[in-house]
Amino acid sequence: MVDSMAIHEYTARDIQVLEGLEPVRRRPGMYIGSTDERGLHHLVYEIVDNSIDEAMAGSASRVDVTIFSDGRVQVSDNGRGIPVDVHEQAGVSGLELVMTRLHAGGKFGGGGYKVSGGLHGVGASVVNALSDEMWVEVRRDGKVYRQEYRRGTPLGPVAVVGTVGPEITGTATQWLADRSIFSAIEYDFETLAERFREIAYLVKNVWIRFEDQRHDREISFYFEGGIVSFVRNAARERGPIHRTVASIERTINDVQVEAALQYTDGYSTLELSFANCINTGDGGTHLTGFRSALTRALNDYARKQKALKDEDANLTGEDVREGMVAVISVKLPEPQFEGQTKAKLGNAEVKGIVETAVADGLTQFLEEHPQEARRIVEKCLTAARAREAARRARELVIRKGALESSTLPGKLADCTERDPSNAEIYIVEGDSAGGSAKQGRDRRFQAILPLRGKILNVEKARPEKMLAHEEIRALITALGVGFGDSVDLARLRYHRVIIMTDADVDGAHIRTLLLTFFFRYMPQIIENGHLHIAQPPLYRAQNGKEAVYLFSDKEKDTYLAGHKSAAATLQRYKGLGEMNPDQLWTTTMDPQHRTMLCVTIADATAADQLFTRLMGDEVEPRRKFIQSHAAQVRNLDV
Ligand code: 0RA
Numbered sequence: 001m002v003d004s005m006a007i008h009e010y011t012a013r014d015i016q017v018l019e020g021l022e023p024v025r026r027r028p029g030m031y032i033g034s035t036d037e038r039g040l041h042h043l044v045y046e047i048v049d050n051s052i053d054e055a056m057a058g059s060a061s062r063v064d065v066t067i068f069s070d071g072r073v074q075v076s077d078n079g080r081g082i083p084v085d086v087h088e089q090a091g092v093s094g095l096e097l098v099m100t101r102l103h104a105g106g107k108f109g110g111g112g113y114k115v116s117g118g119l120h121g122v123g124a125s126v127v128n129a130l131s132d133e134m135w136v137e138v139r140r141d142g143k144v145y146r147q148e149y150r151r152g153t154p155l156g157p158v159a160v161v162g163t164v165g166p167e168i169t170g171t172a173t174q175w176l177a178d179r180s181i182f183s184a185i186e187y188d189f190e191t192l193a194e195r196f197r198e199i200a201y202l203v204k205n206v207w208i209r210f211e212d213q214r215h216d217r218e219i220s221f222y223f224e225g226g227i228v229s230f231v232r233n234a235a236r237e238r239g240p241i242h243r244t245v246a247s248i249e250r251t252i253n254d255v256q257v258e259a260a261l262q263y264t265d266g267y268s269t270l271e272l273s274f275a276n277c278i279n280t281g282d283g284g285t286h287l288t289g290f291r292s293a294l295t296r297a298l299n300d301y302a303r304k305q306k307a308l309k310d311e312d313a314n315l316t317g318e319d320v321r322e323g324m325v326a327v328i329s330v331k332l333p334e335p336q337f338e339g340q341t342k343a344k345l346g347n348a349e350v351k352g353i354v355e356t357a358v359a360d361g362l363t364q365f366l367e368e369h370p371q372e373a374r375r376i377v378e379k380c381l382t383a384a385r386a387r388e389a390a391r392r393a394r395e396l397v398i399r400k401g402a403l404e405s406s407t408l409p410g411k412l413a414d415c416t417e418r419d420p421s422n423a424e425i426y427i428v429e430g431d432s433a434g435g436s437a438k439q440g441r442d443r444r445f446q447a448i449l450p451l452r453g454k455i456l457n458v459e460k461a462r463p464e465k466m467l468a469h470e471e472i473r474a475l476i477t478a479l480g481v482g483f484g485d486s487v488d489l490a491r492l493r494y495h496r497v498i499i500m501t502d503a504d505v506d507g508a509h510i511r512t513l514l515l516t517f518f519f520r521y522m523p524q525i526i527e528n529g530h531l532h533i534a535q536p537p538l539y540r541a542q543n544g545k546e547a548v549y550l551f552s553d554k555e556k557d558t559y560l561a562g563h564k565s566a567a568a569t570l571q572r573y574k575g576l577g578e579m580n581p582d583q584l585w586t587t588t589m590d591p592q593h594r595t596m597l598c599v600t601i602a603d604a605t606a607a608d609q610l611f612t613r614l615m616g617d618e619v620e621p622r623r624k625f626i627q628s629h630a631a632q633v634r635n636l637d638v
Helices: 022-026 028-032 037-056 094-100 124-129 189-202 227-236 285-304 317-321 348-368 370-399 431-440 453-457 463-468 470-479 505-521 523-527 553-562 564-569 581-589 604-615 619-635
Strands: 062-067 072-077 131-140 143-150 159-163 170-177 207-212 217-221 246-252 255-263 270-275 324-331 424-429 446-451 496-500 531-534 539-543 546-550 596-598
Touching: 022 028, 022 124, 028 037, 037 062, 037 072, 037 124, 037 170, 037 189, 062 189, 094 124, 094 131, 094 143, 124 131, 124 170, 189 207, 189 217, 189 227, 227 255, 227 324, 246 348, 255 285, 255 348, 255 370, 270 285, 285 317, 285 324, 285 348, 285 370, 317 370, 324 348, 348 370, 424 431, 424 470, 424 505, 431 446, 431 581, 446 470, 496 505, 505 523, 539 553, 539 564, 546 553, 546 581, 553 564
Parallel strands: 062 207, 270 324, 424 446, 424 496, 496 531
Antiparallel strands: 062 072, 072 170, 131 143, 131 170, 143 159, 207 217, 246 255, 255 324, 531 596, 539 546
């Protein structure tokens, strides 16, 4: 082979001769894995792969597969046709060699093909050896050549059995698997169709038509976009966050690299890798190269755009893969498949090749698609933030084993009731309100946990900072359920958890902080209806000897309209602390008279967005939101 890039006159000489077929019939498992349904399907893949190889070489555009009612299978293509000229060394035709000698084929000679899809490359001869009957017809040079076989042995030499127009070329193969070898001759339509669909994605512009005459079913696959179509289809139902699929196509040192990717708003990653159309479920050097290129290209781009600041750490592999749907497909001359299931690509040189190709191609994509690039980088940054928050939260748990301890916080005024289903806890803003609540409560079943206003000092109220907060830790210990992954509702010490804050902006802020905390770290408390918001009155008016409590401005206006003289006595509560213990009990804590809002997660997604908005880095929208919503406490529904 002087120059394999040059147009190559392929003759039978190029086919290397290795050995006869007896070993295949003696130990079929060695060649096709097993003699059950899997092995049977393997025969089909073996023959189809040969036609697909011809398509990958650019010489065939369609492959037809038919299963007949009697169990025969036929595969035909419109490629160049298997060479039929006589192989000098062996003295028989190329076709006969391919069909009767193990490991004989153009793939091994390094001549006809650069790329081959056959998994083990065992080829058509193995199918022949394991078939009761088989025939092959080759159309080329205006002639139809045919040879027939019984259990791998030719019935006669290759013969010319007809003529066709000189433009008609191709190979058709039909076989009937040997019933003395296979446990049953039952092909599964779905299994085969799925494989053909996969191939059609991986080899663009090839038509694969599949007909099952046993059940009168037929399906055709053709994907003009190749793996780009694959990615678009897989991303569609996961919610893509950008329109154009990123696609990369480069050939370096005879290795053809194709990759396509799209990000979705989900968290899971779908990453499929293929080598010569074989699904490499265990990854390998191509996947490793792809991943490092992805991480590198996105970090470089994010730094260049200043989305990542100098002081920021790099995005990790996990950050850049979250929500991604990607297909990486390489085609190379001599793939090495490793591992138990041969599902891992081993060729060391492929890693660097894929890395270069993907880093180049992706960088180009990002530069040419600034809108997609912005969304992708934003998505990765969000993933990085979440990862960092989770890490700090974990560290905190380890550092402060105290959270798990059984020592209740000192500031908790507990109740005497020990049955959680009868007990409630008020989380009260401020020491003075806490004092009133402690005095006003029914200590038999009501516990009070005062929280200092210090919680407000947490300017950027990020969840992990909340966990660092002593008040929040007191809350966790008092509730007893743990938090995050380790929440155990059975350990909840009070079945009613009641947030009681002032009806002003600060109160709204603290309430939001607490809701965020519960939503992120103990959502089960909300989901199971344990979390409530107390409803203290806004006004008190005197009607003769009787005190009237008004819970909203609307209530106040209505009341004053009907009781003109009461206006003079109207008192506005600026905080819970202004109420004496009796008043607090009567208006807000007495189960006979109080009203409470039960916090529900009506729409967890919407809630999360609300929290993100409220708790995000940007202070201004948060302040605005709290101010404009502070008055609507009564409608608060998380
Ligand atoms: C070796 C060389 C050439 C074609 C093929 C094999 C070939 C094999 C199969 C198996 C199924 N369909 C096929 N189509 C082609 C190239 C022959 C030439 O140079 O004309």
